[in-house]
Amino acid sequence: MTQYAVVDPARGETVREYESISDEALTAAIAAASEAHETWSRSTTAEERAGIIRRVAELHVERREELAAIIVREMGKPLEQALGEVDFAADIYTYYADNAPGFLKDEPIELRDGGGDAFIRRSSLGVLLGIMPWNFPYYQVARFAGPNLIIGNTILLKHAEQCPESALAIEQIYRDAGAPEGAYVNVFATHDQVARIIADPRVQGVSLTGSERAGGAVAELAGRNLKKVVLELGGSDPFLLFSTDDLDATVEAAVNARLDNNGQSCNAAKRFIVVGDLYDAFVEKFTAALTAVQPADPNADGTVLGPLSSAAAAQRLQEQLDRATAQGATVLAKGSGGTPTSRPPSSPTSRRTWTRIARSSSVRSPRCTAPPTRTRPSRSPTTRSTGSGPTSTRRTRSRPCASPTGSTPAWSG
DSSP, X not given: OOOEEEEETTTTEEEEEEOOOOHXXXXXXXXXXXXXXXXXIHHSOHHHHHHHHHXXXXXXXXXXXXXXXXXXXXXXXXXXXXXXXXXXXXXXXXXXXXXXXXXXXXXXXXXSSSSSOEEEOOOOOSEEEEEOOSSXXXXXXXXXXXXXXXXXXEEXXXXXXXXXXXXXXXXXXXXXXXXXXXXXXXXXXXXXXXXXXXXXXXXXXXEEEEOHHHHHHXXXXXXXXXXXXXXXXXXXXXXXXXOOXXXXXXXXXXXHHHHGGGGOOTTSOOEEEEEHHHHXXXXXXXXXXXXXXXXXXXXXXXXXOOOOSOHHHHHHHHHHHHHHHHTTOEEEEEOOOSOTTTOXXXXXXXXXXXXXXXXXXXXXXXXXXXXXXXXXXXSSOOOOOOSSSOTTSOOOOSSOSSOTTXXXXXXXX
């Protein structure tokens, strides 16, 4: 049986464990979500449902410090970044509360011939299952649940096993904001129970943000049951450096792109591809800047780099690093083991920078962080960028990967 638990990664302590939902309780949860769609969703307007989402946003602001402390404890996010995530989630809810009713208005279609009227109407589908990741516990839920509830879909929310406190805190906010029973239901489901939810004929769709392995399993279940599915899976984003007139600023952008959220963002810079003429200087400055950032207590003011999310994550990273060196990587810098607060032998915070990994190396995968790699200069050096900052770099946002509208749509029929 899946065990939901809060294990503080900065101290290695199990704070509290939570039992998975029983089959009987899961049956009741699905029934409640279906009933809420058939009654509440069909008897309220988008404006009325948006009012609830606006209150959800307000409660995130009112409970900002409490919510931030929870995810620091659950997955080691530095406190300043945790507060920023809560604020961002509140902004997303506010955005949809302000704009979704307008988005959902009937859209007239001009007929080229004949009589009558035609228009596009967007309406709810029913119960949706959301499977959320641990790296952005509030943001990911906000962009999925907020717009879908306004359109009238009801939500079964299965959060990551290491985020039970934030999952319960979100559910409580929805209740306190006035959402009726069944509109938003948290379920501590096992993997087998997730399959059961997807197969249930009352459930109309599933959205997952997570690993490729999890996405493949959910896509197979959704396809077998002819359910709508949205997947946002892990990435291996490159940081491309073709030219620059300010290498120091470029290096600063590269370090920020690598270390945001303790380096655990899907859109973090995981591979560094550098034009040959800048390679040696970039590697020297990047290594110095990266190793200057020291792991610290995620609860402390000013902490930039906290622990990895779990001991298992640290072990997987160590195995990747060992494979890299075994396959010919050159280690340029090596971190020491230990958590930011207690430094036990098993380390969620050890860091290494390496370079010159062969193209055939098994560590060149979406889950690994690859080193700077030389490229041949083109006859006409070009630049690529996203956002502001040095025009010669590809920069990732300091916030999670998605615009306020997100990659998870509000499903409609």
